[in-house]
Amino acid sequence: MENLQTHISVAGGVVKPVDGVSFHIKQAETVALVGESGSGKSMTALSILRVLPRPGGHIAGGKILFDGVDLAQLSEKEMRSYRGSKIAMILQDPHSSLDPMYQIGEQIGESLRVHHKASGAGVKRRVAELLRLVRIPAAEERARAYPHQMSGGMRQRVVGAIAMSSEPQLIIADEPTTALDVTIQAQYLSLLKDIQANSNLAILLITHDLGIVAKMCQRIIVMYGGRIVEEATVEQAFNRPAHPYTAGLVRSLPKLKGRVPRLYSIEGQPPALDTLPQGCRFAPRCPSVMDTCTKEYPPIVTLQDNQKVACWLHVHDTTKQPAA
Numbered sequence: 504m505e506n507l508q509t510h511i512s513v514a515g516g517v518v519k520p521v522d523g524v525s526f527h528i529k530q531a532e533t534v535a536l537v538g539e540s541g542s543g544k545s546m547t548a549l550s551i552l553r554v555l556p557r558p559g560g561h562i563a564g565g566k567i568l569f570d571g572v573d574l575a576q577l578s579e580k581e582m583r584s585y586r587g588s589k590i591a592m593i594l595q596d597p598h599s600s601l602d603p604m605y606q607i608g609e610q611i612g613e614s615l616r617v618h619h620k621a622s623g624a625g626v627k628r629r630v631a632e633l634l635r636l637v638r639i640p641a642a643e644e645r646a647r648a649y650p651h652q653m654s655g656g657m658r659q660r661v662v663g664a665i666a667m668s669s670e671p672q673l674i675i676a677d678e679p680t681t682a683l684d685v686t687i688q689a690q691y692l693s694l695l696k697d698i699q700a701n702s703n704l705a706i707l708l709i710t711h712d713l714g715i716v717a718k719m720c721q722r723i724i725v726m727y728g729g730r731i732v733e734e735a736t737v738e739q740a741f742n743r744p745a746h747p748y749t750a751g752l753v754r755s756l757p758k759l760k761g762r763v764p765r766l767y768s769i770e771g772q773p774p775a776l777d778t779l780p781q782g783c784r785f786a787p788r789c790p791s792v793m794d795t796c797t798k799e800y801p802p803i804v805t806l807q808d809n810q811k812v813a814c815w816l817h818v819h820d821t822t823k824q825p826a827a
């Protein structure tokens with residue numbers, strides 16, 4: 504996406520949850536989108552699918568390029584051939600999308616027919632294949648089960664099979680802020696891995712948990728106050744983070760043994776979008792703040808190996824002096 508601007512008109516003005524966001528995701532890649540609550544992660548994801556809050560949510564500028572097509576320009580009708588099809592979203596809550604009245608095989612089959620991925624006798628065979636893909640044992644038999652006859656983890660796998668029935672190229676996985684059951688979460692992540700194995704499927708994983716990022720992702724995009732402040736490989740972000748905010752996130756990580764704490768122990772509050780500071784949005788909390796930082800928003804600088812950062816510390820100009 505290029506310079507994406509997503510705005511929401513509210514009484515008294517406009518909020519800009521996505522304020523000039525650019526990034527790329529390659530085939531077969533898993534990219535993490537991280538940042539504190541309210542930083543604009545979900546709005547970025549919902550913009551890709553064009554399912555913004557109504558009334559008021561709209562794309563105010565920029566491009567969302569998918570296979571060379573700018574999704575931001577498509578009509579609602581054209582968008583339907585992407586949403587839930589070439590681009591799918593898998594939520595962690597397994598109760599959300601299964602109909603209790605139908606056997607799971609019927610529900611997967613219906614999705615195959617809708618997306619024209621199988622018809623007639625091919626449907627049954629493909630249903631079994633999809634159930635095997637998400638590692639549901641005894642696929643043919645389980646296809647006749649109703650959702651309530653399955654465990655939470657298995658239902659989640661069925662939801663994954665339905666998402667895969669349209670043969671998507673991109674899956675967006677938005678992890679909820681409130682922690683779900685740890686077992687369900689682990690099952691969810693292993694499901695994502697299973698469906699990505701041996702395919703070119705790209706995953707955009709939105710999470711609060713850097714432990715998960717380390718396990719699952721190749722690259723990380725860090726959002727702060729509606730903008731990207733750093734884009735890096737996971738290795739770069741963990742070993743030599745360029746932005747003080749990323750550094751703070753990473754520092755809050757390895758101290759506890761066992762399960763990694765959910766983020767963030769950085770002092771201060773994320774900015775409210777209606778009262779953003781002039782200049783760098785992280786300045787009020789930044790340990791390295793300089794004069795320039797409070798005056799002007801930093802440009803994006805590309806460092807070694809394509810690591811990108813928006814921070815004055817990396818703009819080499821001797822006229823910028825640390826604040827006294």
Ligand SMILES: Nc1ncnc2c1ncn2[C@@H]1O[C@H](COP(=O)(O)OP(=O)(O)OP(=O)(O)O)[C@@H](O)[C@H]1O
Nearest residue numbers: 511518520539540541542543544545546556680776
């Ligand atoms: N329906 C809405 N009306 C007005 N503003 C909204 C609405 N939904 C979201 N916002 C604004 O957009 C900002 C970004 O929201 P978003 O849901 O993208 O955050 P997030 O990064 O996904 O947070 P979380 O980690 O809590 O899921 C919020 O801070 C809020 O100000």
Ligand code: SF4
Nearest residue numbers: 783786789796814815
């Ligand atoms: S631009 Fe300045 S305030 Fe912002 S993160 Fe960099 S050093 Fe800190």
Ligand SMILES: [Mg+2]
Nearest residue numbers: 544545546677
């Ligand atoms: Mg969110």
